[in-house]
Amino acid sequence: MKIGIIGAGNIGGNLTRRLTALGHEVSIANSRGPETLSTLAEETGATPVAAAEAARGARIVVVTVPLKAVPDLPAGFLDGAAEDVAVIDTGNYYPQQRDGRIAAIEHGLPESRWTEQQIGHPVIKAFNGTYAQDILDRGAPQSSPARQALPVAGDDPAAKRAVRDLIDELGFDTVDAGGLDESWRQQPGTPVYGNQGDADAIVKALAEASPERTAQWRA
Ligand SMILES: NC(=O)c1ccc[n+]([C@@H]2O[C@H](COP(=O)([O-])OP(=O)(O)OC[C@H]3O[C@@H](n4cnc5c(N)ncnc54)[C@H](OP(=O)(O)O)[C@@H]3O)[C@@H](O)[C@H]2O)c1
Secondary structure (H helix, E strand, O other): OEEEEEOOOHHHHHHHHHHHHOOOEEEEEOOOOHHHHHHHHHHHOOEEOOHHHOOOOOOEEEEOOOHHHHHHOOOOOOOOOOOOOEEEEOOOOOHHHHHOOOHHHHOOOOHHHHHHHHHOOOOEEOOOOOOHHHHHHOOOOOOOOOOOEEEEEOOOHHHHHHHHHHHHHHOOEEEEOOOHHHHHHHOOOOOOOOOOOOHHHHHHHHHOOOOOOOHHHOO
16 A cells, blocks of 8 residues: 655654554655665665655645644655555654644644644544554564554544554554544643553543643643
């Protein structure tokens, strides 16, 4: 499958490693340009491209940049993607450490709702509470005991299915975490954030979440 990844850091780099190993055709982009991605390209066989080109022909696009960088993504970067493209948003709002104050999120807009407004396309929220290293280390075959599960939220059932199938290929179960209006349940500070449990544990953690954003996660 053609997959475009925008952001080649902790998450984007490890998704590139695993998805190329599974035989996917990955285009990878960062902010500094494809010439700075030659090491990752040589290691993985991924194609380094400009961010504006990463989605070309892709069935799945992963946006995995710091939240504050989302508005800087090139206008129309999804224009050349497959008609039924599923866009994964891995982002988290880190107001104190990285992103500064984003008023709409402070006022309660789910983080991924903000991101889809910025990019003008629906997103599927996944991987946001997953340690980057786990993508490399913790994948396991289907029906392994205590296989780690990831919550996946989004409004488009077909896009969500495509993302859940891809995560299964990467070696993880998934839990349907509802639509994006419910996606605060997997934001930083919730019980599911960083949770390495199996599907039962993830269902329980999602149910125990509070919509209150704690002081640590406010600007
Ligand atoms: N680290 C984790 O374990 C983890 C886990 C779950 C979720 N997340 C979330 O996932 C997102 C990415 O995290 P990360 O740790 O992978 O970030 P990271 O290591 O800091 O990497 C960020 C990447 O985004 C690229 N980038 C920044 N601005 C860009 C732009 N305007 N256009 C294209 N690319 C751009 C950077 O490129 P340059 O280097 O060229 O600037 C870099 O490759 C964040 O929202 C984070 O909170 C992280």
